[in-house]
Amino acid sequence: MHVAIIGGGISGIAAAFYLAQQHVSVDLFESENQIGGRAGSDFLQERRVDFGGKNIGRNYLLFREFARAYGDPAFEYFGINTSQLVNGRIVSISREGSVWLNLLKIIRLCGFRKGITRLYPHIQAILNDRSQGVLCSDYFRALSENFDHLALDRHLNQRCIERVIRPITIRMNGAEPEECYPGNFGSNLALALDSFEQLTVGMYDLLNTFVVNHRKDSSLRILTSHRVTSIAKDRDKFRINYLHGATPGTESYDRVISALPAYSLAELLQDELPEASKLLNKISYFPVGIAIVKYRDEVFPKNRRAMVFERNSPLSNAGAYGLNDLDIVRYTFSGKASRTTISEQSSPEKVIKLGEKIASPYFNIKENPKEAFVFRYFTKGLCAYSPKHHLLLEKTDHLVNSLSGLGITGDYRRGASIEACFRAAKECVEKVIGDGS
Numbered sequence: 001m002h003v004a005i006i007g008g009g010i011s012g013i014a015a016a017f018y019l020a021q022q023h024v025s026v027d028l029f030e031s032e033n034q035i036g037g038r039a040g041s042d043f044l045q046e047r048r049v050d051f052g053g054k055n056i057g058r059n060y061l062l063f064r065e066f067a068r069a070y071g072d073p074a075f076e077y078f079g080i081n082t083s084q085l086v087n088g089r090i091v092s093i094s095r096e097g098s099v100w101l102n103l104l105k106i107i108r109l110c111g112f113r114k115g116i117t118r119l120y121p122h123i124q125a126i127l128n129d130r131s132q133g134v135l136c137s138d139y140f141r142a143l144s145e146n147f148d149h150l151a152l153d154r155h156l157n158q159r160c161i162e163r164v165i166r167p168i169t170i171r172m173n174g175a176e177p178e179e180c181y182p183g184n185f186g187s188n189l190a191l192a193l194d195s196f197e198q199l200t201v202g203m204y205d206l207l208n209t210f211v212v213n214h215r216k217d218s219s220l221r222i223l224t225s226h227r228v229t230s231i232a233k234d235r236d237k238f239r240i241n242y243l244h245g246a247t248p249g250t251e252s253y254d255r256v257i258s259a260l261p262a263y264s265l266a267e268l269l270q271d272e273l274p275e276a277s278k279l280l281n282k283i284s285y286f287p288v289g290i291a292i293v294k295y296r297d298e299v300f301p302k303n304r305r306a307m308v309f310e311r312n313s314p315l316s317n318a319g320a321y322g323l324n325d326l327d328i329v330r331y332t333f334s335g336k337a338s339r340t341t342i343s344e345q346s347s348p349e350k351v352i353k354l355g356e357k358i359a360s361p362y363f364n365i366k367e368n369p370k371e372a373f374v375f376r377y378f379t380k381g382l383c384a385y386s387p388k389h390h391l392l393l394e395k396t397d398h399l400v401n402s403l404s405g406l407g408i409t410g411d412y413r414r415g416a417s418i419e420a421c422f423r424a425a426k427e428c429v430e431k432v433i434g435d436g437s
């Protein structure tokens with residue numbers, strides 16, 4: 001069997017990983033000149049830093065299995081440490097602090113009615129069975145049926161929304177609570193209940209080991225700078241048309257896996273499956289800007305390494321790059337206020353200046369010389385799904401199934417975390433390979 005995977009981000013890499021375990025012959029098409037997609041990296045002086053997905057939960061079991069298979073890289077503790085302004089006072093929550101004190105702070109931040117009383121059963125459902133903490137799990141499907149006629153901001157009290165929920169949706173979906181839905185919140189909540197690490201030498205080394213290990217492997221060809229332009233099915237074979245630079249090409253496959261974001265797959269299916277394409281375009285994605293800035297001196301005190309900002313701020317949070325990188329700030333710009341201030345055309349210097357202005361009252365930034373920076377703006381960076389998302393996916397799958405042998409995976413299937421991308425890819429590979437091979 002010969003399979004094509006379209007998209008060399010985490011979802012495509014995960015699909016290739018699972019197909020390699022089945023000894024299936026695979027071509028992985030990636031339009032950019034390197035794999036990684038939104039989990040990419042860049043140089044900050046001599047050091048590689050991850051500008052996209054990088055935080056790895058202790059419960060990321062599938063991703064960790066992948067990492068073990070490709071060099072078993074070391075992880076460093078990243079921790080939970082966040083602060084916010086509440087009525088002019090800085091409130092900090094940190095793993096290093098007392099569990100009970102943190103819990104008390106969270107309960108106070110949430111409030112009781114339509115606050116902790118509503119969140120608690122959802123938390124309990126995930127803690128009882130971690131597999132419920134993904135998109136379209138049984139528990140959250142039922143919640144979606146009952147509550148997705150209203151957005152998330154109507155599901156919980158305003159205090160809980162502003163102080164607890166918004167910092168999560170803005171970070172994980174790039175969306176305001178009124179742009180998210182209760183039935184999808186489980187995939188966020190599971191992350192909020194996890195404890196995080198990052199790869200000591202970053203994502204690049206791991207993904208590079210994946211590429212190098214397969215360079216001499218005739219069963220997995222990684223075709224970078226190959227942009228797929230259409231998918232069509234003639235009898236029982238798929239025809240993939242692509243552009244390699246300006247040169248067009250065509251290849252034929254038994255099965256195809258799309259590991260693209262929903263809007264990119266929508267574009268490819270426009271002619272072949274226009275109804276599925278319309279549904280995929282209903283899945284929302286929001287922009288996010290990331291600046292990683294190295295300063296001469298430490299910016300953060302050890303006990304306050306991150307801060308989330310309020311609704312009217314285009315800077316949603318600023319945090320230390322790593323537990324011991326107190327001189328490197330990762331500024332995240334997301335949410336409605338950032339969308340009106342920052343765009344693809346914004347100059348990185350101006351965006352960083354804006355972030356510094358907002359964060360400097362709380363950290364040592366003003367008199368601290370900048371030594372280097374990297375900046376990335378993702379116009380469709382973070383997935384925020386759709387209301388009654390499971391129904392939209394069911395309808396899409398029904399239409400896609402008419403092209404038997406086409407599997408679809410990505411950040412909109414089980415959630416946008418790296419682990420959820422691995423889970424979705426695993427399920428997709430099982431389905432595609434199981435389909436009459």
Ligand SMILES: Cc1cc2nc3c(=O)[nH]c(=O)nc-3n(C[C@H](O)[C@H](O)[C@H](O)COP(=O)(O)OP(=O)(O)OC[C@H]3O[C@@H](n4cnc5c(N)ncnc54)[C@H](O)[C@@H]3O)c2cc1C
Nearest residue numbers: 007009010011031037038052053054055228411416417418
């Ligand atoms: C700023 C940021 C921070 C994040 N932080 C975290 C985190 O700390 N932890 C976590 O778990 N998750 C995090 N995430 C989420 C996670 O990184 C993403 O959900 C995940 O990387 C998405 O991977 P993907 O493969 O589904 O999509 P993508 O990474 O978008 O991959 C799709 C790939 O397809 C390619 N492509 C597109 N069109 C074509 C075509 N026609 N032909 C061929 N190739 C094509 C693209 O170039 C791209 O490489 C973060 C995301 C962002 C943006």
